[in-house]
Amino acid sequence: MSHYYKRAVKDILENRFQNLVTIITIAFSVLIVSAFTLFFYNAGNIINSWKQGIRIMVYLSDGVTKPQQLDTKYRFAEIPGIQKSRFISKQEALELLKQQLQRQSSLLGNLKENPLPDAFEITLKPSSQNYERLEFIAKRLENLPFVDEVEYGQRWMQGVSAIVNLISITGYAFGSLFLLASVFIVANTIRLVLFSRQEEIRIMKLVGATNRFIKIPFYIEAIIQGIMGSLLGLTFLYVVYLFIGTYFKGGITAKTVNICFLPYDVILVIIISGMGVGMIGGAIALKEFLKS
């Protein structure tokens, strides 16, 4: 086996420029695919964490009495998908608002009366934390007596999620195109090497070398190109990631979710994909060449 590796490494060193171009092309493709994977991975994490915090606010009409509040609370039990509800009185809501406004809370001191309504904060069961269920539950809540308005801040999340999906699909489409292009560039590099060594391969065949004996070093060469291209692409992405991290001071965080680099298993899959690109390219070139 060491003979094969030696031959593969010798080939790479003898055809440095061709190999460098191939490695850079693979790196570029890997960079695009992994950048979109990184984006998709983190966007997915953020959306999931937001999903876990999905809450519906049910604002009650003005002047609702205590029994009417209780009646409303009991009616929640009839709606499937609701995990729990918490009553927030208008006084409590005002206190919360004051806390959130902090320095500007003095503005509220001039109010003659509390303008905020009594409300219920509804938490949904995990199985109901999707947009279809959310819409359905909100509609049912709106139709309850004594309910003035129903609000769920995550309404816009459906749009965000759709945009993230669209960007991801575009990214994967571009990435796939680049990977496909890489396959052909690897094939071309190997093809050029094969043609430059046509006579040598002919002699090898004449002295009894099998196709396997001839092919293996080229496969190793293609795999090395794939691994090196993948590592280069991922390293570049990591440098960009670190740079963005420094830019945002003290790490990249988005309130509730840490933005992190790709996990090891995803990195491994990307490197294996790079190897695959190399192998497929090598196989195409060798099949054509040995047939001829």
Added chain:
Amino acid sequence: MRIIKDKNAIIRMFHVHKRYGAKQALIDISLDVKKNEFLFVNGPSGAGKSTLLRLLYLGTPVSEGQILVDGINLSRIPQSKIPYLRRKIGIIFQDYKLIHTKTVYENVALVLEAMGKKKVIIDKKVKNVLLTVGMKSRQDALPPTLSGGEQQRVAVARAIVGDPKIILADEPTGSLDSESSRAIMDLLEKYYIRGATIIIATHDKSIIKQTDAKVVELSEGRLLSNTKI
């Protein structure tokens, strides 16, 4: 008609024809070569000597007729088995066909590497054979830095290193001076004494005269006679 195996013959050619397009390179050749025979195929340029050798190592397929090499029918051999047939045959070319980017040692070792031999065995056999052909001291040289005679000696080393049963030599002394030619012939005779079958295609009658070997004559693709020149 099916060719019959003969336990004394290592090569059997039965009504063999070879055409390159419209050109007839070999016409109705029938020939048996015995085990451990030293045979010259003589004839002028274009007589079909090289084609005859090429047919034996499947450098080109036969157009008509049948050939048996060491019991293997070349018309029926699967593509995947051709390398194994070629390992039974050591080939020496007039233009040496050495790989210019590999050293003398690597050129010779290639045969054993292709056979999947272990590194220790390869090293031992290659050094031995280079010693036999007198090229041990030049084992790290690249072929373009060697003289014609030296390159041909490396080609002989490569042909015999795998201990083949048959050696095919196409004009092995064609471009060499008489001293180098004699050295190459001596090496082939040594290998013949060890039990191999040697077939040499040559137009050079002077080297044939120096031996008692069997000679077959080719002219315009036809086998004329089995002669002693």
